[in-house]
Amino acid sequence: MVYYHYAELIHRQAEKYGQKTALKYRDDATGKWLKISWREFSDKIMQAAKAMAAFGIEEHHTLGIYSQNMPQYLYADFAAYANRAVSVPMYATSSPAQIDYIIRDASVHTLFVGEQLQYNNAYMVQKESDVLKRIIVFDSQVKLNPEDKTSIYFDDFIKLGDNALAESTVKIRIQEASTEDLATIIYTSGTTGESKGVMLHHSNFLEAMRIHDIRLPIVTDKETSMCFLPLTHIFEKAWTYLCLHKGVTVAINRDPKMIQQTLVEIQPSMMCNVPRFWEKVYIGVHEKIDSFPGLLRKMAMDAVKTGHAYNLEYKNLGKKAPFGLSCKFKFYDQTIFRVLKRVLGVVNGRLFPTAGAPLSDTINVFLQSVNIPIVYGYGLSETTATVSFCPMQGFVIGSIGEVMPDVEVKIDPTNDEILVRGKTITSGYYKKPEENKKSFTEDGYLRTGDAGRLEGNVLFFKERIKDLYKTSNGKYIAPQAIENAVSADKYIAQVAVIGDQRKFVGALIVPDFDSLEAYATQKGIAYASREELIKDPQILRLYGSRLEEHQKDMASFEKIKRFVLLSEPFTSAGRELTDTLKLRRPVILEKYADRIEEMYAE
CATH class of the missing domain: 3.30.300.30 (ANL, C-terminal domain)
Incomplete structure (x- = not known):
């Protein structure tokens, strides 16, 4: 497997896949899903990259992205990488005060924004800011403030690079791109204090791709993945990058409130998500079962019991199930479970990575029982997402999975803190030398702030130490x-x-x-x-x-x-x-x- 620097990844994929669909997005006016080929994806990134060069973006400059998930988000991300610039994502729900802090801390002079809310907040900040100089608006329906003389729409922005000098500049930068270049600064949410900028280099992401290829051979270019979590979230960002690296078609969900509808429309085979989503699924399914008439309710409950026995007591343990149980499970899988999954939009599901918060064992067991292939894991922004995750077979309920290849984990004997070391680990927090001293051990392990235990290669989560x-x-x-x-x-x-x-x-x-x-x-x-x-x-x-x-x-x-x-x-x-x-x-x-x-x- 070749691991391309993100400055050239999409262009290499365009050479390989051409007119095959890379991205899908929903047109709100018609409700139709529109396709973007790998070739078009590559062209849009190159146009945006040339515009950045013409706009005065230099190597290692920081570029902010304050937007919902949309194709333009990915164009800007990879165009920044082509210029050896640094992408600084911000949550679309962030307040003016939150984005002002990031803009000042990361010295963001140019900010890409999504919709009206983000533009309004960003312009409010720009008027008072001595850092933010210009705003580029993804959504052409956004109404600019009459006093705004510096903002520009993305469609107009990309026309600025239509010249030979800009093209030459970008091509040289792509050739000179280094794995040691800083790729992104992801600001932590700050549950207890000031938000910190996690620095991730291209080397971190490329290593993450390599070790996921080892653990997830199931991810191929035949799959379709729903991009639902914000691309600001390291889980979604790293997962989407893995999908693009593997040639997976990525369907982009723009409005989180529409996910139930868009899942049914796309029926993806893969999607990363947080436990809260599956908690709602669990509650909804149980309410549906409770509403069934007596005989049907008994059958549904028997289906869950059968699925539990087949998937957890035999299949997961590598044991052959009795003939009668196998027949019964196959019947329920093609009837009750199939109807359930079709209603949820996951009937084609092959892999649903789940992380970001603790997942109840009860919910995990239930989803495994109804044959929804969720895979529970653990990671942080500081670790380029995954530290560990459960295998699809042989997983331990109650654990957060097996530690990733070439990632070193040990437990601090003084407080049971999970310590992590490896090539996916951040180089530190942006402009926070004192914080960096506290966050790493003398032998280079990251202090995660989480308590856990390690049994062989299987990791268990206990609690946030500060909590x-x-x-x-x-x-x-x-x-x-x-x-x-x-x-x-x-x-x-x-x-x-x-x-x-x-x-x-x-x-x-x-x-x-x-x-x-x-x-x-x-x-x-x-x-x-x-x-x-x-x-x-x-x-x-x-x-x-x-x-x-x-x-x-x-x-x-x-x-x-x-x-x-x-x-x-x-x-x-x-x-x-x-x-x-x-x-x-x-x-x-x-x-x-x-x-x-x-x-x-x-």
Whole structure:
């Protein structure tokens, strides 16, 4: 396998694949999926690269991309690489203050933006900024501010490079591109403090491609992958790059809210995703099964039981299943499971990598039982995504998989921290020398901040070290583990466990109001508002019993003893969540301090 520098990857693929489809995207006006060939993909990148050169972008300059997923995002990414420039992605949901911080920290003079919201925020920042000089707008439907004299639409921008000098400049830069060039600076979400820019070089990505080729021979140019997570997220960025490296067709989902529809329309064979997506699938499927008439419900439950036995007790262990079980499983796989997967849009599914947060064993087991091929793993921005993931056969439920080839992992004996070393590991945080000293051991291992254990080559996740709570009774609790245990409940949308220096564990719970309001209607509970509904004694009893059911296998000191129901969700805009949807615990503790104190009042 040849590993091309990203400055030339797409152009090499265009030589190989020509008019074969590289990308698909949905035309909102018609609802049709339009195709972009490898040749067209290559041409667009070259046009954008020449425009960057003509625009004055120099080697090693930083270029910001503040946008939803769309083809232009990838054009800008790879055009930057062709110029040996550095791509600095920003989440499309980021606030003006967040992008202003990144722009200043990374010295971003040129910013590509997606839609109206991103343009409005970026222009607001530019007016006050002594760093940001120009904005390039992907979406031609965006209305520019009448006072804006510097911004330009992407379609007009790429025309600027239509000259021999720009073309010559780009070709020379591609030839001189080095694996040691800085490729991207990815800013961490900052759950506890200031966001940090993770520096990833082309060598990191090329090594990631190499070791994934070893572990994932299933990924071939016959596949179609749905690009759903933000391309700012290292998981999606690295996965999409792997797909392009392998010649996979990438279907780009622009609006996250449309994913259920676009999955059905595309029926991809692959897609990387976070556990929360599969939690919703789990809840939805169980609600559907519960709504079935008696005989059909029994059959569906038997199908799940059969799938569990076949996939987990035989196939996963490399054992041949009994003839009767095999026949029964094949029947259910072609009937109930097939209908289920077609409705979800995953009927062609061959590989669904899942990472970014803890995945409940209950949900993992269920999805394996209904023959949805999810593969659970673990990684960070600092490790170019994957540190470990479960094999498709022989995986250990409860683990975060087998460590990747040529990635070194060891456990710090003092606090069980997972330490990682290898060629996929970041060179450090941008302009943060003191942080770099704290983040690496003397022998070059990255401190992940996660506690775990290693059994042979199989890695297990315990908890974020900074998230560990110690109750006033001296007991240590892992809030993520508790949250993970209860979050699959159909009536719970979000949960934040409280307990540091408290007598017992408490929780702030955001209900799944669609399910809760349906329950209220069924039980004849009258209410004038959500605030009134969550105070109803019958509703509080419902949550108390649900929590008890999910915590029955926990030690007494780990169990949620009291809880508060919230009428509004945790959001990125409200700062309770990071852009990758992780809880910002300090923000939550401060914002809901009064409610928490009420909960702990004697």
